[in-house]
Each structure stands twice: as C-alpha cells, then as structure tokens.
Amino acid sequence: MSEQTRRGRAVRWGVPIATVALVAGAIGAGPVIAAVQGDPVLPERTAAQLLADAVRATESGVKPMSGTVMQTASLGLPGLPEVAGMGGTSPAALLAGSHELKVWYGGEDRFRFALPGRMSETDLIVNGDQAWLWESGTNKATRIKGAGQAGPDHDRALPMATTPQQVADEALKRAEAGTAVSVSNTEKVAGRPAYQLVLTPKDGSSLVKEVKLALDGETFVPLRVQVYAKSAAEPAFEIGFTSVTFTPPAPDNFTFTPPAGAKVEEKSLADLGRRPEAGQERAEALKSEITTVGEGWTTVAVLPFSTRDLTDPAQGQDGRPGGQDATMVADALLKSARQVSGAWGSGKVIQTKLVSALLTDDGRLLVGAVTPEKLTEAAGRR
Amino acid sequence: MSTVSGQEAVSVGTGAAPLPGARAVGAPRAWLRLLGSEVGLTFRRPRNIAMLAVLALVPVLIGVALRTFGGPGETEGGPSVFGQVTGNGLFLTFAALSILVQLLLPVAVAVVAGDSVAGEAGLGTLRYLLAAPAGRTRLLGVKYANAVVFCLAAVAAVALSSLLVGVLLFPAGPITLLSGGTIPLLDGVLRIGVVVLYVTAGMAALAAVALAFSTMTEVAVGAIASTVGLVVVVQVLGVIPQLSVFQPYLLTHWWNGFDGVLRDPMATGEMGQGLLVFAAYIAVFGSIAWARFTGKDITC
Numbered sequence: 001m002s003e004q005t006r007r008g009r010a011v012r013w014g015v016p017i018a019t020v021a022l023v024a025g026a027i028g029a030g031p032v033i034a035a036v037q038g039d040p041v042l043p044e045r046t047a048a049q050l051l052a053d054a055v056r057a058t059e060s061g062v063k064p065m066s067g068t069v070m071q072t073a074s075l076g077l078p079g080l081p082e083v084a085g086m087g088g089t090s091p092a093a094l095l096a097g098s099h100e101l102k103v104w105y106g107g108e109d110r111f112r113f114a115l116p117g118r119m120s121e122t123d124l125i126v127n128g129d130q131a132w133l134w135e136s137g138t139n140k141a142t143r144i145k146g147a148g149q150a151g152p153d154h155d156r157a158l159p160m161a162t163t164p165q166q167v168a169d170e171a172l173k174r175a176e177a178g179t180a181v182s183v184s185n186t187e188k189v190a191g192r193p194a195y196q197l198v199l200t201p202k203d204g205s206s207l208v209k210e211v212k213l214a215l216d217g218e219t220f221v222p223l224r225v226q227v228y229a230k231s232a233a234e235p236a237f238e239i240g241f242t243s244v245t246f247t248p249p250a251p252d253n254f255t256f257t258p259p260a261g262a263k264v265e266e267k268s269l270a271d272l273g274r275r276p277e278a279g280q281e282r283a284e285a286l287k288s289e290i291t292t293v294g295e296g297w298t299t300v301a302v303l304p305f306s307t308r309d310l311t312d313p314a315q316g317q318d319g320r321p322g323g324q325d326a327t328m329v330a331d332a333l334l335k336s337a338r339q340v341s342g343a344w345g346s347g348k349v350i351q352t353k354l355v356s357a358l359l360t361d362d363g364r365l366l367v368g369a370v371t372p373e374k375l376t377e378a379a380g381r382r
Numbered sequence: 383m384s385t386v387s388g389q390e391a392v393s394v395g396t397g398a399a400p401l402p403g404a405r406a407v408g409a410p411r412a413w414l415r416l417l418g419s420e421v422g423l424t425f426r427r428p429r430n431i432a433m434l435a436v437l438a439l440v441p442v443l444i445g446v447a448l449r450t451f452g453g454p455g456e457t458e459g460g461p462s463v464f465g466q467v468t469g470n471g472l473f474l475t476f477a478a479l480s481i482l483v484q485l486l487l488p489v490a491v492a493v494v495a496g497d498s499v500a501g502e503a504g505l506g507t508l509r510y511l512l513a514a515p516a517g518r519t520r521l522l523g524v525k526y527a528n529a530v531v532f533c534l535a536a537v538a539a540v541a542l543s544s545l546l547v548g549v550l551l552f553p554a555g556p557i558t559l560l561s562g563g564t565i566p567l568l569d570g571v572l573r574i575g576v577v578v579l580y581v582t583a584g585m586a587a588l589a590a591v592a593l594a595f596s597t598m599t600e601v602a603v604g605a606i607a608s609t610v611g612l613v614v615v616v617q618v619l620g621v622i623p624q625l626s627v628f629q630p631y632l633l634t635h636w637w638n639g640f641d642g643v644l645r646d647p648m649a650t651g652e653m654g655q656g657l658l659v660f661a662a663y664i665a666v667f668g669s670i671a672w673a674r675f676t677g678k679d680i681t682c
Binding site: 008009012013015016018019020022023026068097102114116118119120121123125132134136139141250252253256258259260261262 | 562649
C-alpha cells in the first residue's frame with residue numbers, strides 16, 4: 001500500500017469525524033447561539049414595580065394566548081420508579097419526570113388544556129357555560145355541570161398541572177418578611193425576554209434554596225416558576241412555557257362535540273371531585289386540629305396522626321382525590337422512613353428534597369419544608 | 383444476476399470518463415438506470431418478497447383477531463388504539479404501524495440494507511461493480527437509495543394492507559382524533575400518508591446504520607445481525623427509567639412518535655424533532671459508510 005493511499009484514507013475518515021462534530025455542534029448550538037445573541041435587556045424595574053405591573057396586567061385580564069407548558073418534578077421522593085411507570089394522566093405520575101401540557105387560552109371562560117400521552121390525550125375544554133372533559137384512552141366524554149366555576153375550582157384540585165399563572169399567584173402570596181427578593185431583567189423564557197423575580201428564604205433551616213419566577217417582559221404574564229432545593233443544582237420543581245404566542249387561538253379549539261361512539265356522561269363538579277361528604281367533614285375536623293410552629297418558609301404543621309390514617313396525610317396535603325395513587329405514594333414514602341429519637345420522644349423521619357415529615361410514636365405528624373433537625377426541635381416544643 | 387448491473391456500471395464509468403461534459407449530462411440518467419436495476423433485483427428476490435408478504439400479513443392477523451374477539455375493554459387497560467380500531471377501520475393502520483415499527487419493520491430493513499454491500503462482497507461480485515474508482519461513491523449512493531425505496535415499500539405494504547383489511551372488516555368513516563374532534567375520511571387517509579412518510583424516514587435512518595455495518599464486513603449475516611442486535615439493545619436501553627436522559631438521542635425512541643398527526647391541531651413538534659434525529663443518523667452513518675467503502679481494498 002502506498003503512502004498516498006494511506007493518507008487518502010485518513011482524509012476520508014475525516015469526513016465522518018467532521019459529521020459527528022457537526023451533529024454534536026448542532027445539539028450544543030442552542031446555548032451557544034443564545035450566548036452570542038446576548039441576554040435580552042429590559043428596562044430596569046424594582047421588585048415592587050414589577051409586582052405592581054404584574055398585578056395590573058392580571059387585573060385587566062390575561063391576554064389570549066396559546067402555548068406549551070412543561071412541568072418537571074424531581075422531588076426526590078423515594079421509590080418512585082413504580083409511580084413514574086403509571087399513565088401520564090394519573091395525578092401521582094405528575095410527581096416525577098416531565099410532563100407536557102398544551103394550553104389554548106381565549107379568555108376567562110374560553111380555554112382548553114390538553115395533556116398528550118402516547119396514543120392518547122386528555123382534554124379539558126371550557127367554552128362559556130359548556131365544559132367538557134375528554135379522555136381518549138377510555139373514549140369517554142364528560143360534561144361538567146356548573147361550568148361557571150369549573151376552571152378555577154378544578155385547577156385547585158390539581159395544583160401540579162395548572163398554568164404558570166396560578167402557581168405564580170401562590171408563590172407571590174408567600175413573599176413575606178423572611179424573604180430576600182431580587183429582580184433580574186436579562187432572562188429569556190420560551191424565546192421571550194423576561195423579568196425574573198428571585199425569592200430567597202433567609203432562614204437557614206429551610207429546604208428551599210430559592211424560588212424563581214419569570215414574568216414576560218411585555219405582558220407580565222408569568223412564564224415560568226422554578227423551585228430550587230438546597231441539595232440540588234437542578235430545580236426540584238419547574239413549570240413553565242416552552243413555547244408561547246400571544247395571539248388569540250383559533251375558535252375551533254374551544255368547540256367540542258362528543259364523537260360518535262363515545263361514552264357521554266354528565267357530572268356535576270362535586271361528583272367529579274369524588275369527595276364523599278363524610279370524608280370532607282373529617283378533613284374539616286382535621287383542619288381544626290392542625291397547629292403550626294414557626295412562620296414563613298420554616299412553618300411546621302403539626303397534626304394528630306395514627307397508623308390507622310396511613311393514607312390520609314397524602315390526601316390532606318394536596319387535597320387531591322385519587323385514593324389509590326395516594327396510598328401508593330404514601331407506602332413508598334413510609335418504606336424509606338428513618339428511625340430517629342431524642343429528648344422529645346422517638347419517631348420516623350421521611351425526607352425529600354423539598355419537604356420533610358416526622359411521624360412521632362406518640363401520634364403526631366410534623367410536616368414542613370425544613371430540615372429534619374428543625375422538625376425534631378418543633379416536636380420538642382409541645 | 384449481480385453481474386448485469388456490474389457490467390452497466392463499468393460501461394457507464396469508462397464510457398463517460400473521457401468526456402466530462404457528457405458525463406455531467408449522462409450522470410443522473412446513468413445513476414437512475416443503475417438504481418432501477420438495483421431496485422428490480424431487490425424486488426425480484428424471493429426473500430425480500432416473502433418479507434413484504436409477512437409484513438402485509440400482520441395487519442390481517444390483527445384485524446381478524448379484533449374482529450373475532452372484539453377490542454380490549456376499557457378495564458383491561460390495553461393500548462387504547464386497539465379499541466378504536468373496532469370503531470373505525472382506519473385506526474388499524476396506526477395500530478399496525480406502531481406495533482411493526484418496534485421490530486419487524488427494522489428487521490426487514492436491516493436484511494436488505496445490511497446485505498447490500500456485504501452480500502456482493504461475499505459473492506465476489508463487488509469488484510466487478512467497482513472497476514471504476516470514481517464509481518464507488520455513486521455505487522454506495524445507489525445502494526442506499528435502493529434500501530430507502532425498500533423502506534418505503536415495506537411501510538406502504540403495511541399501510542395499504544391495514545387500510546384494505548380495516549375498511550373490509552370494520553366500519554370506515556370520519557375519523558375521531560385523539561383530541562375528540564372528527565375529520566373526514568379523505569383527510570384521514572392523507573394523515574396516514576404523513577405517517578407512512580415519517581416511518582419511512584425512521585427506517586431510512588436505520589438503513590444508513592445497516593449500510594455502514596455492511597461496508598465493514600464481507601459476511602452479510604454479520605451486518606444484518608449486528609443491526610438487529612443494536613436495535614434490540616437500544617430499545618432495552620430506552621425503557622430503563624434511570625437512562626431516560628439519553629432517550630432523545632436514541633433512534634428507536636422516535637420511530638413511533640407519529641401520534642401527533644392524530645391530534646387537533648396536528649402536533650408537528652415531536653415529528654419535526656424526530657426527523658432531525660433521523661437526518662443526523664443518516665449523515666453520521668452515511669459518512670462512515672462512505673469513508674469505509676471508498677477507502678477499502680476490495681479483494682474478492
């Protein structure tokens with residue numbers, strides 16, 4: 001073999017190597033392009049101005065828009081692979097992994113949410129006094145009566161799958177004395193320049209490192225909420241738009257007629273919530289027994305608890321129906337519990353990235369977004 | 383029979399060499415003629431015809447089984463698309479493709495693409511095809527184009543057979559989309575066409591991988607087996623939850639990402655990303671095949 005052939009061969013293999021480099025470059029190009037373009041710079045605003053603008057924008061009504069929302073949770077719940085294996089529309093499945101939600105928003109009484117799954121889709125379509133829940137997996141269309149209040153009420157029942165607006169409202173309420181607030185004007189979310197409000201708890205025993213809230217630079221609509229835990233660089237919980245356009249969505253998105261052959265049911269909102277009267281009464285009774293220790297970010301809730309109510313805490317915490325999922329999550333959590341004891345007595349500690357819980361042997365449950373040490377301290381403070 | 387196309391390649395290569403202008407005009411035509419003869423050979427091979435027949439038979443089996451025993455009830459929690467087949471025959475196409483794209487289609491594509499170069503090398507006919515050194519790139523291009531034509535034929539065979547069986551055994555009519563809306567029958571057939579093209583693109587990406595393997599060996603079975611083995615391994619990797627970070631880079635992850643056509647409005651985001659991944663695989667493995675094939679010594 002001649003020297004020339006050998007050199008020719010080396011040159012030839014340069015082509016696939018260059019191709020691999022090109023593909024790798026294309027994958028990594030996104031951040032680079034963003035860096036070259038530079039950060040978008042919006043007029044500077046203080047946190048108060050920004051919040052006022054946001055409130056004003058909310059009061060005048062959210063502009064019609066459509067987009068894709070991505071929700072990612074890595075809460076560090078132990079034993080979750082089995083939970084993650086459940087269907088995409090199961091509420092408990094939203095506790096782990098990434099989920100996509102499509103949003104079409106035409107106005108307060110005209111919106112559509114679609115939760116796509118593999119070869120299936122769950123839709124909530126509200127158009128004036130008409131509200132439909134469509135589940136393609138079971139070929140079932142449910143007409144929801146009393147649709148006037150449908151939107152907000154249903155959303156509260158599913159706090160993990162709502163639009164960034166509602167989550168942002170929750171986060172805003174928490175901005176209190178114990179929080180350091182800062183604003184940056186160089187953020188970019190879903191391709192739009194945005195302000196970012198960073199809330200940092202001042203108390204060192206909080207498990208939350210910071211909460212970041214991105215507001216659109218033009219419309220002040222919340223575009224993204226990220227909750228960072230102290231133990232991880234990646235957000236423990238994130239919900240935000242990956243793409244968004246502020247143009248009114250096509251009207252056919254809000255029309256729904258049950259397709260031929262589908263099961264059609266009619267349910268009132270109370271049925272849909274599946275909250276039996278007795279359960280609700282018990283929940284109310286429980287609410288009156290809850291006491292809190294501390295305030296702000298490090299609030300610890302103390303409630304009476306016995307092994308008989310094993311699945312109840314899961315239901316009480318998020319107020320979400322779905323007994324079976326709650327039981328599964330509770331079981332997975334209990335398996336990971338760690339035995340602790342001290343001057344206050346003894347019990348079991350369950351720790352996730354954002355929330356710790358302490359089950360004392362004398363029948364109390366302490367929950368809070370704080371370190372286990374803070375919980376045991378609260379337990380001693382009877 | 384391979385020698386026929388070999389002679390053509392030789393005559394075209396030597397005849398056009400002294401006249402660059404004539405070659406530029408004649409090249410596409412010669413290329414097409416070479417492709418035509420390759421495709422003719424591929425579709426005349428009993429083995430390939432048998433594979434197409436098996437692929438076309440699967441939708442018939444699924445259709446007859448669903449017709450006889452009924453669709454899965456909602457309590458069984460099977461893939462909902464099977465339940466929809468009994469309501470509308472057109473869904474059989476989506477059901478059949480989403481099953482076959484997992485293994486049977488890739489195997490058929492791997493057999494044809496993996497055999498394309500290694501098979502000729504094994505039979506000793508490759509050196510006749512390569513009499514002109516400048517012809518190697520073109521020959522590889524023809525081999526790959528031939529594999530892509532077979533991909534399209536295999537996917538179309540599944541789709542047409544499903545359409546036929548679906549319309550014969552089940553009611554056909556306006557299609558209910560996953561979002562709950564309905565579209566006319568003709569619109570539905572058009573969307574099936576989109577799915578066929580998408581799945582073909584996915585298979586074409588696998589064909590590039592198989593072609594790259596094919597240039598590295600003279601044993602056709604080796605190239606075919608390593609391609610099929612790779613598909614299986616990658617699919618296993620794709621279902622391990624701890625490795626979910628790598629999923630977007632796996633070829634198999636995107637093969638059945640065509641359910642977006644059944645949404646309203648049509649969700650093209652996932653399919654667009656899938657096509658980008660397919661293109662990346664074709665570019666990388668196509669260039670590997672080219673580097674290997676144009677630089678290797680053909681000894682037999």
